[in-house]
Amino acid sequence: MLIRHAHRSERTAELTTWFPHDLVIGGEARAGADGHRFDVVNPATGQRIASVASASVSDGLAAVRAAECALPGWSAVAPRAKAEILRKAFELMCERAEDLAQLIVLENGKSLIDARGEVAYAAEFFRWYSEEAVRLIGSVQTSPSGQNRIVVSHHPIGVSVLVTPWNFPAAMATRKIGPALAAGCTVILKPASDTPLTALAIAEILRQAGVPAGVVNVIPSRSSGAVVSAMLDDPAVRKLSFTGSTEVGRTLLENASRTVVNCSMELGGNAPFLVFGDADLDSAVDGAMIAKMRNGGEACTAANRFYVHASVAEEFGRRLAERMRALRVGDGLGERVELGPLINEGARLKVDSLVAAARDAGASVLTGGESHSGVGFFYPPTVLVDVAPSSPILDEEIFGPVAPIVTFDTDDEAVELANRTEYGLVSYVYTSDLSRGLSVSERLETGMVGLNRGVVSDPAAPFGGFKQSGLGREGGHEGMLEFTESQYIAVNW
Known part of the structure; x- marks a missing residue:
């Protein structure tokens, strides 16, 4: 049974106008450097629902600069303060759950039942990592020789590029942003060009929750390959978290090898x-x-x-x-x-x-x-x-x-x-x-x-695969550790 509905133009306007449709860089909404834009289409009707700015290579590098500038301040924020911001983001997502669900339906096409489930799941990553932010626990032990102590601590890995797919536009974004922010990293999110609106809406929610300018940057783009490649070549970028096909993942791993960027890859399945x-x-x-x-x-x-x-x-x-x-x-x-x-x-x-x-x-x-x-x-x-x-x-x-x-x-x-x-x-x-x-x-x-x-x-479990389904894990405590570097100090006292 195929059920068709008339296009709801007034409701579409309500769902798509409470957040910017431009790039979000350094806390500001801006048009792309070359002025290019692209349309977002409703898969159920084929109709255009919005026009979004398309990032160029220079926009991607500008986002890296913004994240780099914001990194020292955000990494120094007390864990409890980070936790409270993430908790606020969870609460705001819950308040706007129905709007977000309908927005996902508009640009992704999934049923409203599925979209509501996704929003609840997506919001939970902000709540989970609000709790994990205060649990970035290191360790102290005596070396086997007894001659010194082994002190291990976890530090933010740094500026992180997050590349997300179209099939879960909210959940794939929060599953990466939540642990990155909890660990003290700043991020550039490059959402799929089929579904950029949900990512921009989440950026607005994070702004309202108190995330400082430059900590979360969002750059939709129709030139994804060139933009992501240029960002990976920038020495300020130290992390890539990608969800998508194994074919694209292989290309990104090759790109990341040029500057030895740490990679988490959630790839294809069968x-x-x-x-x-x-x-x-x-x-x-x-x-x-x-x-x-x-x-x-x-x-x-x-x-x-x-x-x-x-x-x-x-x-x-x-x-x-x-x-x-x-x-x-x-x-x-x-x-x-x-x-x-x-x-x-x-x-x-x-x-x-x-x-x-x-x-x-x-x-x-x-x-x-x-x-x-x-x-x-x-x-x-x-x-x-x-x-x-x-x-x-x-x-x-x-x-x-x-x-x-x-x-x-x-x-x-x-x-x-x-x-x-x-x-x-x-x-x-x-x-x-x-x-x-x-x-x-x-x-x-x-x-x-x-x-x-x-x-x-x-959200509380480590998500990831064997073989060519990926590298690393998302979710759980492991998901936050993916955005950290371990430092070991040998010390006597």
């Missing part, structure tokens, strides 16, 4: 969802709907490959298709809508081509499988069965509402199929046998495992 023969199928289908359909499948943590024991595969597929078929698709601002459009036409074409290739290789469609026509970048919830283990749809992120199902017969086969990828971000395992679940989980080559759970993300 999450397997394993359902064993003893699994509670009601729970497994509920978990599959969360793991697959959170954010419409446009998430690095989305279940990408479903491996189901042959004894329950037909029943699992039938139940999943039934649930997927019942989802209400349409403009995300509708209260009844459960699935919005994909981010752009390129995304829709990619999903369509992957499904077509799977069908050509012998897969059968239980539901969906045909792209919607008309306005908006919609793709129907789709379940595929009889998918060949060598099908291309199993080799890359689908980033859409498509669930391909492959059967297996033994635990060893399930683990082998799950690990048959260069990625290693997250896995999902469903079984009623806790011993089996933990044993299989330990054999999976992923940084996170959802055992009888369809979601793993939590």
Whole structure:
């Protein structure tokens, strides 16, 4: 069912005019040096909703200078004072939660249900790191020889470049800004050009919360590669935190190597969802709907490959298709809508081509499988069965509402199929046998495992992957340590 809504121009104006649409550098909103701007488009309607300044290389370097100038003052702010500012930012986000959620729907397309969940999750990073800001704890010990003390302390790593994707425009920003500010760093946020408005809104909230000028700078840009590369070449920049594709991550790591910039990389995923023969199928289908359909499948943590024991595969597929078929698709601002459009036409074409290739290789469609026509970048919830283990749809992120199902017969086969990828971000395992679940989980080559759970993300937990899914961790205490350097002092007393 595709639900369409009329464009709400008055509400759009309300949602997009309480924050600047220019670059935020040194606490000021300014046009780009070359005057270039770009349009932000609603994926559900194809209509322009705002025009945003586009940063040039000189703007990026100006943002680095602003962050560099603000660094000594911010790093010297008492931990409790930093904590109070972050706590205030959390409270302001909660106060504006509905406005932020609707803004995300406008520029990203996700359903309002998903957007509300994202805002709550995003705000929680400010609350979590307001509590962590006062816990940057070092250590003192006696050296093994007994001749001196070993004193270890943690210092802000310095000016940090944060590059965020379009799929979670609020949460990916706060997940990086929160720990960076708690550690005493200043930042330049380069949001995805598909979804810059949420980042600019968060910058305004941080300003209202009391973040000093220059501590948080935001530079949307249509020249992302050149701007980020120039910033990484600036000796003042000491940290890069990137969330995005593995392909772009490799390029950024190469760029960062020129000045040996410390890098945290949250890259691609290809999450397997394993359902064993003893699994509670009601729970497994509920978990599959969360793991697959959170954010419409446009998430690095989305279940990408479903491996189901042959004894329950037909029943699992039938139940999943039934649930997927019942989802209400349409403009995300509708209260009844459960699935919005994909981010752009390129995304829709990619999903369509992957499904077509799977069908050509012998897969059968239980539901969906045909792209919607008309306005908006919609793709129907789709379940595929009889998918060949060598099908291309199993080799890359689908980033859409498509669930391909492959059967297996033994635990060893399930683990082998799950690990048959260069990625290693997250896995999902469903079984009623806790011993089996933990044993299989330990054999999976992923940084996170959802055992009888369809979601793993939590601000208090270390988020990150193995293999080519990234470097470092976000969230938890580890997330703050990513923005620090450890200093060791050998001393006698």
